[in-house]
Amino acid sequence: MSSDAIQPFYAMEILARAQALEAQGREVCHLEIGEPGGRPAPRVLAAVADCLERPMGYTSAKGMPELRQRLARYYAEQHGVELSPERIMVTMGSSSGFILSFLAGFGPGARIAVTRPGYPAYLNILASLNLASVEIPVSPANGWRLTVGDIEAAHARAPFDGLLLASPANPTGAVLAREDLAAIIACCDRLGVRFISDEIYHNLNYVGGDASALEFSDGHIVINSFSKYYCMTGWRIGWLVMPEDLIRRAEMMAQSLFISASSVSQYAALAALDARADYDARRDEYATNRLILAEGLQALGFKAAQPADGAFYAYVDASAFTNDTMDFCFRMLDSAGVAATPGIDFDRTDGHKYVRFSYAGTRETIERGLERLGAFLKA
Known part of the structure; x- marks a missing residue:
């Protein structure tokens, strides 16, 4: 493993700097991390309060049977898929899910393909496990969406053993149509590639429903989380x-x-699955934030700032203002109190001209952040 294979997670570096400023008494508009601004649903908090009245010991490594059974019912309700709870494992966030997927699904030295731009932890986890990564670039010209042609061309250049793909995607918010996801899975089957479907932004879709890889195949891996849609x-x-x-x-x-x-x-998660009305209302708030942020960024002169289809991010071209968005983001934080993530976090090759803004927080934070950003750009 090369010494530079593992790089900082810059969204977290920006967060740490923002928190240091807050400790000094500064107010910061947090648009840097994908963290919902709202609390979990009331029934989730009630379920946790009930836990205080009884011992909380280990569960099985796969998780509580009742939670795995409820998750199986979730796939029946949301995706029309009959799924055995025995195939479900409850994990410590999606992060441990990635680790288990890579270790269980692939042998030493395996090559895993990911999109560029993409979630930075993919590359860092793979490097930490001494697995090789293959980056397949996607572009705004195609809505940041991966195609079968992209996969076939990359595999012909340098064969890989696995393909990890998120829809909705971080940082771009790109969403694959159902037929496109089906075609990608069929392509992986033809090539003998294990497909890993990152579905942690499911239910945060503003243009339609989300398709799960489970609708098309039993032979691949699905990763999900309660962090995003469920505000946990x-x-x-x-x-x-x-x-x-x-x-x-x-x-x-x-x-x-x-x-x-x-x-x-786990008890909190079990309650969350039956509180979807609360979380759908929260998604409606994100939908409003999405339009406010896109309109504001476009008015300020950022390029490629049209509203994304899913997740809660705007991945925008800041080349009108800088060719070094790392420096730009730290200056914006220090000078204006606006925290956003430099594109180099998601794309080590071309990310220097992009910035990711999150609209997972409150409308007030976004509006105040846009006002401060406008003043910063004029200074």
């Missing part, structure tokens, strides 16, 4: 759906790597 980032709770040939191996690894996910968080 700090609770560190997520889940995996594994093919039958991998689930036992993943379970044995989890027994030693993690023992089990938090029992309290």
Whole structure:
């Protein structure tokens, strides 16, 4: 592994700097991290309060049976898929889900393809596990969407063993149409590539419904989380759906790597699955924020700032103002008190001219951030 394979997670570096400024008494508009600004649903908090009245010990490494059964019902209700709870594993957020997927699904030295731009932790986790990565570039010309042609061309240049893809995507918010996801999975099957579907932004879609990889195949991996739609980032709770040939191996690894996910968080997650009305209302607030942010960024002169289809990000071209968005973002934070993430976090090659803004917070934060950003650009 090369010394520069693992790089900082710059969204977290910006957050740390913002929190240091806040400790000095500064007010910061947080548009840097994908963290919902609202609280979990009331029934989730009530479920956690109930946990205080009884012992909270380990669960099985795969998670509480009742939570796995409820997750299986979720796939029946949302995607029309009949799924055995035995294929479901509750994880410590999606992060441990990625680790288990890579370790259980691939041998030493395997090559995993990801999109560029993409979630920075993908490359860092792969490098930490001494697995190789292959980046497939996507562009705004195609709405930042990966195509079958992209996959075939990349595989012909340098064959890979797995493909990890998110829809909706971070940082671009790109959403794959159902038929496009089906075509990509069929392509992976033809090439003998294990597909890993990152579905942690499911239910944050402003143009239609989300398709799950489970609708098209039983032989691939699905990763999901309660962090985003369910507003439970700090609770560190997520889940995996594994093919039958991998689930036992993943379970044995989890027994030693993690023992089990938090029992309290598992009870909270179980309650969250029955509180979708609360979270759909929250999504409607994001939809409003999405339009306010896009309109404001376009008015300020950012390019490629049209509203994305999903997630809660705007990944915009800042080349009208800088060719070094790392410096730009730190200056914007220090001078204007607006925190955003430099594009180099998501694209180590071309990200120097992009910035990601999150609209997961409140409308007031976004409007105040845009006002401050406008003053910063005029200074």
